[in-house]
Amino acid sequence: MLGAPARAKRAASSGGGGRAKRPERKRAEPTRVQPQRVSARLQGVKAEDARETYAEQVQADRQREQASRRARHEDLDLEALTGRELDEQEKNELLDALAVGGSVQPAPPKTELEKTLRSMTLRSQGKVTQKRIYSMLYHPTPDKDLVFTGDQEGVLGVWTPLARGEQAEEGELPEGSAFQLQVHGRSAIGCLRLDPVQPERLYSSSYDASVRLFSLADNTSVEVWPGQDDVQLGEFDILAPRTSAAHATPTPAPQLGERSLWLADHRGGLIHLDLRDRANVKAARWQASEKKIGGMAVNPAVPHCIAAASNDRTVRLFDVRMLRNVAETPLAPFKLGEEDAERTAELHRAARLGEREYKMACTSVSFNPGGDRLGTWRIRQRRLTSSERVLRRHPDEYVAERYAAN
Numbered sequence: 001m002l003g004a005p006a007r008a009k010r011a012a013s014s015g016g017g018g019r020a021k022r023p024e025r026k027r028a029e030p031t032r033v034q035p036q037r038v039s040a041r042l043q044g045v046k047a048e049d050a051r052e053t054y055a056e057q058v059q060a061d062r063q064r065e066q067a068s069r070r071a072r073h074e075d076l077d078l079e080a081l082t083g084r085e086l087d088e089q090e091k092n093e094l095l096d097a098l099a100v101g102g103s104v105q106p107a108p109p110k111t112e113l114e115k116t117l118r119s120m121t122l123r124s125q126g127k128v129t130q131k132r133i134y135s136m137l138y139h140p141t142p143d144k145d146l147v148f149t150g151d152q153e154g155v156l157g158v159w160t161p162l163a164r165g166e167q168a169e170e171g172e173l174p175e176g177s178a179f180q181l182q183v184h185g186r187s188a189i190g191c192l193r194l195d196p197v198q199p200e201r202l203y204s205s206s207y208d209a210s211v212r213l214f215s216l217a218d219n220t221s222v223e224v225w226p227g228q229d230d231v232q233l234g235e236f237d238i239l240a241p242r243t244s245a246a247h248a249t250p251t252p253a254p255q256l257g258e259r260s261l262w263l264a265d266h267r268g269g270l271i272h273l274d275l276r277d278r279a280n281v282k283a284a285r286w287q288a289s290e291k292k293i294g295g296m297a298v299n300p301a302v303p304h305c306i307a308a309a310s311n312d313r314t315v316r317l318f319d320v321r322m323l324r325n326v327a328e329t330p331l332a333p334f335k336l337g338e339e340d341a342e343r344t345a346e347l348h349r350a351a352r353l354g355e356r357e358y359k360m361a362c363t364s365v366s367f368n369p370g371g372d373r374l375g376t377w378r379i380r381q382r383r384l385t386s387s388e389r390v391l392r393r394h395p396d397e398y399v400a401e402r403y404a405a406n
Contacts (some may be wrong), residue, residue, distance in 0.1 A: 205263060238259060295366075329343055
């Protein structure tokens with residue numbers, strides 16, 4: 001016979017007279033069948049042979065990885081750029097996206113631009129490339145929305161954010177159409193620029209040291225300059241006769257086919273490419289900084305004035321006309337020696353128009369269309385800042401423009 005405490009305990013466990021609940025059984029976790037491993041000894045492979053085979057495989061994988069990152073020096077058609085992975089419909093969509101006219105949409109007045117920026121809304125969102133994007137360019141054609149991106153592995157992304165006929169589901173944004181072209185080796189594309197005279201010509205620079213030209217007219221990519229193997233190229237700018245006839249090239253009567261490029265590299269160099277003879281591009285390099293030049297820009301109003309932003313926390317303006325009096329540094333030094341430092345100091349004395357030092361490394365600069373202001377971007381602060389300052393061109397000349405330096 002149960003006592004009072006026992007009866008109370010039993011009543012509590014039975015939930016007031018109901019049947020006690022059975023504890024739930026735990027489901028057994030399914031066992032994974034692991035593949036049976038067979039040792040090299042059972043396979044009849046000697047330990048020395050196994051080690052040699054493994055070392056050979058590692059070496060072969062390393063060589064393939066290094067080869068994939070080298071520049072692509074050959075001319076590439078659309079099939080080579082896409083890896084021959086597009087079907088007929090996708091190929092037609094890509095050709096339609098790349099078809100642009102010769103005209104470009106002019107920049108609106110400042111007041112209209114500010115009004116447009118305040119009323120902007122997000123209309124499309126999509127994944128253009130598989131890897132991180134290092135550079136981007138919005139094509140100024142008035143016929144369509146066309147965006148180019150350069151990613152971490154040398155892929156040129158082609159994106160039409162508002163593809164014709166695309167219907168997005170309710171509550172979602174259209175993704176548009178995106179295509180990937182392997183323009184460079186598997187190294188980041190640091191900068192994209194359109195030809196200022198022929199907008200169907202797209203230039204790109206890469207960490208694989210090369211500069212390439214992609215033609216939207218015939219859908220081919222050709223190498224403009226191979227560069228130095230172990231030097232990463234960053235930002236660059238293009239000079240053309242129609243935009244700056246007196247400064248594009250040193251010829252008395254420049255032709256419309258002539259081009260001149262200014263580039264920056266990660267070892268502090270400023271590089272000039274003379275593209276008048278495409279079969280024999282002439283390159284000149286000067287050591288302008290002890291550290292990487294992360295950003296550079298050519299003044300659109302005064303094309304012989306170049307701004308360079310460096311990891312040594314400075315933004316400098318140079319008069320490139322005076323570089324002809326400075327000794328070149330054709331090969332980028334892995335580490336600056338005493339002679340390289342002397343050449344850098346000589347360049348600053350001869351061609352530097354002005355300099356501004358900051359507390360943080362400067363990674364990017366850009367002139368406004370009028371050439372009288374310069375925006376700078378600095379690490380950690382991550383904001384654009386500006387101020388005014390009067391600079392000297394050369395001892396007896398003055399730069400009348402104002403530029404932003406803080």
